[in-house]
Amino acid sequence: MGDALAGIAPLRGLRRLAPGSRLVLAAPAGVGGWLARLGVVDAVLPTPGLVPLGPIRGGQIAVDLHGNGPASRGLLTATDPGRLIGFDCPEVGHAGPPWHRDEHEVHRWCRLVSDAGGPCGPEDLRLTDPADRSPGGSSGGVPGGPVVVHPGAAAPARRWPVERWTAVARALAEDGHRVVITGSADEAALTAEVAGSTPGATDAGGALDLDALTDLVRGAALVLSGDTGIAHLATALATPSVVLFGPVPPRWWGPLIDPHLHHVLWHGDPDADSWGDPHGDVVDPRLDAVRTDEVLASAFDLLSHDTGRTTS
The missing domain is CATH 3.40.50.2000 (Glycogen Phosphorylase B;)
Known part of the structure; x- marks a missing residue:
């Protein structure tokens, strides 16, 4: 649940990056469905872990909010998205912003999404208006x-x-x-x-x-x-x-x-x-x-x- 809540701010940044687009979260059904019911995402692709996701229709954006290793980045690369957003990962040939270990989790993911064109910050964590x-x-x-x-x-x-x-x-x-x-x-x-x-x-x-x-x-x-x-x-x-x-x-x-x-x-x-x-x-x-x-x-x-x- 903590990881999911830290992801709310960057998910809202993605809405600003692609307004009007459908935001689908690949996540375990329980926590993913909860975020959907809260209105943070539009739908959930239930995934028990790091498993192949299948192809993404042309032109869509794939975003890695999972971590900094080639495992998750490689899975998204394999979907052949129109655009991939993730931290720098030479192992799979993806160039992105550098990962900093000593960084707040929310600042980290907001930095990634903001750099991609979806401004967001800690205030976007709120579930209370x-x-x-x-x-x-x-x-x-x-x-x-x-x-x-x-x-x-x-x-x-x-x-x-x-x-x-x-x-x-x-x-x-x-x-x-x-x-x-x-x-x-x-x-x-x-x-x-x-x-x-x-x-x-x-x-x-x-x-x-x-x-x-x-x-x-x-x-x-x-x-x-x-x-x-x-x-x-x-x-x-x-x-x-x-x-x-x-x-x-x-x-x-x-x-x-x-x-x-x-x-x-x-x-x-x-x-x-x-x-x-x-x-x-x-x-x-x-x-x-x-x-x-x-x-x-x-x-x-x-x-x-x-x-x-x-x-x-």
Whole structure:
């Protein structure tokens, strides 16, 4: 989900590049269908992974928003498109802009599409129209909305210790907030552990599809999570969030818009090559250094500055 949300801005740039054209996304059916229902793309070509796509009708544009290797670029080259947009890849004979490792994911893909003639930027990440915000012109959590706690992540390196998530959830519940614990079906044991130790909390582990999760985050007072998909959803929906970073620095994946709504906690060195393995099998030391009191201080600060955002 995080990769899909980072792709919203460049996809909007592609609409500007080719206005009136049909925008078809090759992606897994679940996340692709979700983006189509949100109106970000017009249709989805369901693909389970890097598989041949078949020929593209003459004159159409193929765009590689997948990565920087010859695997995905080669698949698109094989479709014989009228135009191919992608980063420089000599292995398949494609010339394009250079890939920079130390670059925010959104800036990277917006740079690619903007260079091709489709201007776009971080503001295009939004799934919430700024015109729908509160009369004061700022945004905040929905009054009375739940506090969403998402303790999981795809790899152990990005999972903050469960006992600390439990302490955070319990403190928020004891302060009178309605707490909802979210996670995938594979994280059901984790969400059950946190919810079971938090009086009054709702365990939504494995119970929400992407549409339901979007509705939950849209109506939330606050989202707390590690560096994972739901954090990017909170950014896109202008829902306040506290995001805990570990092996990957925030300058690569942190929120780029509405800084007053999002607190990022990270104990790496911003002036050094301070990153680790996001797929590691033990918690990253930068993430492990984040303290429970830091997370609660950020959470209560954001909750206390609720500006009364309205929803439609």
